[in-house]
Amino acid sequence: xxxxxxxxxxxxxxxxxxxxxxxxxxxxxxxxxxxxxxxxxxxxxxxxxxxxxxxxxxxxxxxxxxxxxxxxxxxxxxxxxxxxxxxxxxxxxxxxxxxxxxxxxxxxxxxxxxxxxxxxxxxxxxxxxxxxxxxxxxxxxxxxxxxxxxxxxxxxxxxxxxxxxxxxxxxxxxxxxxxxxxxxxxxxxxxxxxxxxxxxxxxxxxxxxxxxxxxxxxxxxxxxxxxxxxxxxxxxxxxxxxxxxxxxxxxxxxxxxxxxxxxxxxxxxxxxxxxxxxxxxxxxxxxxxxxxxxxxxxxxxxxxxxxxxxxxxxxxxxxxxxxxxxxxxxxxxxxxxxxxxxxxxxxxxxxxxxxxxxxxxxxxxxxxxxxxxxxxxxxxxxxxxxxx
Amino acid sequence: xxxxxxxxxxxxxxxxxxxxxxxxxxxxxxxxxxxxxxxxxxxxxxxxxxxxxxxxxxxxxxxxxxxxxxxxxxxxxxxxxxxxxxxxxxxxxxxxxx
Numbered sequence: 001x002x003x004x005x006x007x008x009x010x011x012x013x014x015x016x017x018x019x020x021x022x023x024x025x026x027x028x029x030x031x032x033x034x035x036x037x038x039x040x041x042x043x044x045x046x047x048x049x050x051x052x053x054x055x056x057x058x059x060x061x062x063x064x065x066x067x068x069x070x071x072x073x074x075x076x077x078x079x080x081x082x083x084x085x086x087x088x089x090x091x092x093x094x095x096x097x098x099x100x101x102x103x104x105x106x107x108x109x110x111x112x113x114x115x116x117x118x119x120x121x122x123x124x125x126x127x128x129x130x131x132x133x134x135x136x137x138x139x140x141x142x143x144x145x146x147x148x149x150x151x152x153x154x155x156x157x158x159x160x161x162x163x164x165x166x167x168x169x170x171x172x173x174x175x176x177x178x179x180x181x182x183x184x185x186x187x188x189x190x191x192x193x194x195x196x197x198x199x200x201x202x203x204x205x206x207x208x209x210x211x212x213x214x215x216x217x218x219x220x221x222x223x224x225x226x227x228x229x230x231x232x233x234x235x236x237x238x239x240x241x242x243x244x245x246x247x248x249x250x251x252x253x254x255x256x257x258x259x260x261x262x263x264x265x266x267x268x269x270x271x272x273x274x275x276x277x278x279x280x281x282x283x284x285x286x287x288x289x290x291x292x293x294x295x296x297x298x299x300x301x302x303x304x305x306x307x308x309x310x311x312x313x314x315x316x317x318x319x320x321x322x323x324x325x326x327x328x329x330x331x332x333x334x335x336x337x338x339x340x341x342x343x344x345x346x347x348x349x350x351x352x353x354x355x356x357x358x359x360x361x362x363x364x365x366x367x368x369x370x371x372x373x374x375x376x377x378x379x380x381x382x383x384x385x386x387x388x
Numbered sequence: 389x390x391x392x393x394x395x396x397x398x399x400x401x402x403x404x405x406x407x408x409x410x411x412x413x414x415x416x417x418x419x420x421x422x423x424x425x426x427x428x429x430x431x432x433x434x435x436x437x438x439x440x441x442x443x444x445x446x447x448x449x450x451x452x453x454x455x456x457x458x459x460x461x462x463x464x465x466x467x468x469x470x471x472x473x474x475x476x477x478x479x480x481x482x483x484x485x486x
Contacts, residue, residue, distance in 0.1 A: 035397060059447040059481045060397055060435040076431050091403065091431040097439050 004343050005070065005385040006351055007051060008359055009038035012377035014053055016071040019372070023349055023363040026372050032074060033065065040338055040381045041071075042125050047132035048385050052151055054137070056121040064095040064122070064137075064151050077151035093152065098122070098137070098145055101156040107141065108169035117141045117161075124338060124381075126180035130187075136206075138177030142168060142194045144206060157206035160192075164211065164229045171196035171232055171251075178337055179233075184240040191246065191261065193233040199248065201261050212261030216250060234277045235337045239286035247289050247316070249279040249337075254291055256316050267316020272303045278340035282365060283348035287315040290342075290350060290366060292335040301332040309352070311366045325369035326360065333358070338381035345386055353379025390421055391476035395448075398436070398479070402429045407476055416471045418450055419462035436479060451478040 006017040013031025032038075036055045044050040049070040055063040065074045076093030083092045098119050106114035120140040128134035137145040137154060143161070145154040160177075168175060173195055183189035190202045191212075198213040216231045232251035239245065248255040248264065253274050255264040268274035273293040282288035289312050295303045302308060307326045310319040333356035343349040350362045357376040362369045389409040399405065410424040419442070426433045437444050442462070444450070449458040453467045453475050469475040 034400075057397065058484075059395075059445065060401075061445060062434070063401065063431075078430075090429060094430045094433045096434045099440055 002345060003387050004345065004349065005043070005048075005387060006341070006359065006361075006372065007041035007043065007071065007381075007383040007385070008353055008376065008379060009041050009053070009338075009381035010353075010357070010377035010379050011037055014038040014041050014055075015373070015376060017359065017372050019361075021345065023343075023345070023361060028373060029071065031377075032071070033063075036063075037121075038380065039121060040124050040383075042127060042383045043385045044127040044132040044135075045129050046127070048387055050127075050132045050150075052125045052127060052135055054122040054125055062096045062098060062119075062121050064125075064154075066095075066151050077147075077149075095151050095154075098139060098143075098154055099156070100143060101158045105161065105166060107165055107175065108167055110169070114166065117143070119143075120174065121176075123176040123178045124180055126182060129182055129184065136180050136182070136190070138180050138192065140174045140176030141170075142175045142177050142197060144177050144180065144192060146206065157202075159202075159206070159208045160200065163200055163209040167229050168194065168197040169230065179236050181236060181238050181246075183243050185243070189243075189260075191236060191238070193236050193248075195234065196230065196232045198229045198231040199233050199236055199246075199261055212257075213264070214262065215257070215264035215266075216248075216255065217253065217266075218251070221251075235279045237279045237281050237289070239281040242286045245286065245315075247279050247281065249276050249291055251275065251297060254279065254316060267312070269312070269317035269319055271310055271319050272308075272321075276335075277337040278335055278352065280340045280342050280350070283342050283344040284346070285313070288313045288365075289316065290340065291319075292340070292352065294334060300334045305330050305332060307331040307333065307354075309350070309362075309366055309369075322362070322366045322369070324367065325362075336380055339379050341382045341384040343384045343386045349384070351382050351384055353382040355379065389473055390416060390424070390470060391473055392421065392425060393476045393478045394432075395479060395481040397481065398432060401435065402431055404429070409473075414471075416466045417463050418457060418460070418466065418477075421466070421477055422462075447482040447484075449480045449482055451480060 002021040008015040013034045015030030018027045039054045041053045051067045053065040066077045076095040078093030109115035124138035126136045133150045179193035181191040188205045200209045211228045235249045244260045254268045257264045276294045306328045309322040333354035339353040347365045353359045355378040412424045
């Protein structure tokens with residue numbers, strides 16, 4: 001029977017939630033890396049027992065951890081099993097060297113001056129769809145790194161900064177590559193999104209990039225309606241059967257493109273608020289999408305204290321609230337951009353984590369919800385693996 | 389041998405308990421102690437000081453014999469009590485919260 005493994009990154013560690021095929025009985029393992037911020041945990045589609053985690057700290061910087069046994073044990077990539085044997089055995093891994101390459105230059109700062117690029121952390125890890133040794137990592141300050149040796153060494157795909165990097169300016173949440181989407185058939189095509197800079201596409205495997213932000217409107221932040229960069233994209237999502245169709249949750253507005261980002265159109269429709277962070281696509285219905293409306297960028301909690309996922313079965317514009325099992329009063333949590341995931345069972349399961357430490361599951365594609373856990377630290381990211 | 393006390397999170401990262409000891413050639417300085425520490429525990433590279441510039445991370449502090457050496461040049465010789473092993477060299481995470 002199939003099962004699911006939910007990988008949860010929180011402010012104080014990582015948790016692995018393992019559920020049976022019915023998604024009723026759950027085992028909770030963790031915290032792993034207790035006390036560290038775990039921005040993202042994601043498994044390799046090519047080898048589901050290989051899982052990567054971004055472990056970070058304001059004191060001690062960035063660590064990349066890897067598990068090769070489905071999250072039971074972890075170590076920084078680079079240590080061999082024999083390195084760990086005996087009283088003198090120790091980790092040899094040095095998986096945290098993220099160094100910007102070439103002439104790094106500067107980006108725009110809050111006061112309009114130019115500011116040097118400074119590596120802070122890895123927000124998002126995107127393992128290759130076909131090679132368990134290859135992973136892309138999205139960094140703050142905005143950059144994309146790649147490993148081809150299972151996470152031991154990383155090098156920057158520095159061509160990204162040529163996409164008007166000097167004009168990018170951090171928002172209140174920083175300036176990070178938080179979304180990386182790999183094309184399911186064309187390994188040369190990669191989409192990324194950067195908060196307060198926009199969405200970008202590479203058609204040569206990450207060597208060169210161009211902004212794909214036509215149609216985005218950010219009238220208060222960017223008075224120039226033709227601005228190529230500077231849009232605060234919160235998340236983009238794709239269904240693998242239609243890789244030219246992308247959905248976007250922007251700072252304000254929900255949008256879609258039918259041509260791989262060449263032009264976007266707003267599909268916010270009847271949402272109670274078009275501000276939010278995550279957006280995701282149903283596993284089996286590429287026109288069915290999910291968002292979690294948040295009242296505003298000043299308040300960062302759901303409208304009216306009601307936690308509602310909104311589902312559109314028409315690819316946007318027409319939305320229905322999904323409330324069964326979710327708190328409908330006095331709820332003031334947020335759902336962050338990397339904290340929603342969808343499994344591929346029938347019917348597909350939808351998962352999201354909150355800043356209040358709950359991880360909710362709908363095992364019926366959003367019709368009803370139950371918490372898997374209620375009291376974790378604030379959830380930063382949720383991923384799910386559907387396992388045989 | 390130089391005795392080094394690591395902060396909790398670096399002990400768990402390096403999978404060590406209590407103090408660690410490293411052999412350091414003279415002159416014994418902050419720089420040479422961390423060189424030896426990173427050679428012995430490669431997983432600590434980048435967590436105490438920057439990989440490239442070798443500058444101390446902002447919220448990591450160094451203490452020896454109750455003196456805060458965080459702002460001293462990293463080539464400053466450490467006190468005899470550290471060199472002899474009578475006192476440990478302390479690597480501390482700066483206090484947070486309030």
